[in-house]
Amino acid sequence: MRSGAGGMRGWALLLLLGALLAGGTELTFELPDSDKQCFHQELDRGLKFTLDYQVITGGHYDVDCYIEDPSGRAIYRETKKQYDSFPHHAELTGIYTFCFSNEFSTFSHKTVYFNLQVGDEPPILPDMGTRVTALTQMESACVTIHEALKAVIDSQTHYRLREAQDRSRAEELSGRVSYWSAGETVILFVVSIGQVVLLKSFFTEKRPSGNAGGT
Template identity: 50%
Template sequence: MLPWEFNILLVSVILLLKKIYANELTFELPDNAKECFHDNLKIGSHFTLEFQVITGGNYDVDLELKSPTGKILYRETKRQYDQIEKTAEEAGVYQFCFSNEFSTFTHKTIYIDWKVDGDPEHEITQPGPRVAESALTMIERNVERIHENLEKSIDYQTHHRLREATGRARAEDLNQRVQDWSLGQFMLIIFVAIGTVLLLRSFFSDRKTSNMTWNR
């Protein structure tokens, strides 16, 4: 007979693996470029796509989501952040594309979180360890509660890091603009000062020349 601790561990692993198949990715999208991603889903799979533009330009991007038959499920232009939740009505390869083709000189850094729930390819169907039914129900409830709390903690941490990265990028961009503006103002002041000195010297040179001519 398997030890009680091993039964709990095995049930926990099975429940965690059955829950959700997810992918997180941060990538750079060059200017005037388009990047597409694909995933093969079954009918009835519930999928969630969350994205956020972290850095670049006005922090916006175009997104288009297509079904296997080419049906447009989602299309938005110049979005900074969004979350799309759909249920697959067709079996096949789903495609979502990020486009930065409207930008000619700024690249973007984009974070995406792709989650799929209910896809048989990502679920475990083998029976779990043999334990008491009441104990198994209690274990399932506790493990599911722990799993949900862990997912919430991960989501909070991820969003906090994204906000921190976006804020830092904005601060660095503002700092660079302030430095450029200050340098421009400094150069303008130097040019005005030099021009004023030269202008005053020309006034005195003209008067000195006219006095010498009058004395002659």
């Protein structure tokens, strides 16, 4: 997969989580405000691909996403989505473009995770798709373990994203509480000083401003 920048700055900080895992790419990247980031993948006609994405941090946890085929036609377009999954079979051979846009936001940076799976997973056994005999007990156990491990990996990815999202929200809430506490402290000092000055003015003896004249 190749990445291409768009928008005003057209850059992104990419953190590679697991590149080209069984015909797929898994990336987490930062998407600045008022910016767009595009990725490109060459696909053959009839090949199945699935795009899963989720906004981890930033703003309202939403992003615009669209996919274009080699002819420039949009085959998928969603605005302000927090997460989604899009399976599709390529109708044309060529380079497909996957874009994530944060152009509607003027100050919120986003962190976006996406996983692009290309093609079907190869069978765990070489002749599993053509054999006519039943699986042996060992083969059945291997298939069961394989499916269970896939479920564990999917669950770990889901919980890792949820943990990162919850941590971001907790840090944001902690920052707001700190600012609110600092503001309350300043207000408390101002009110206390004001009360002292006001009470002092009540007990201060006022002397006449001028001398009385005699005859």
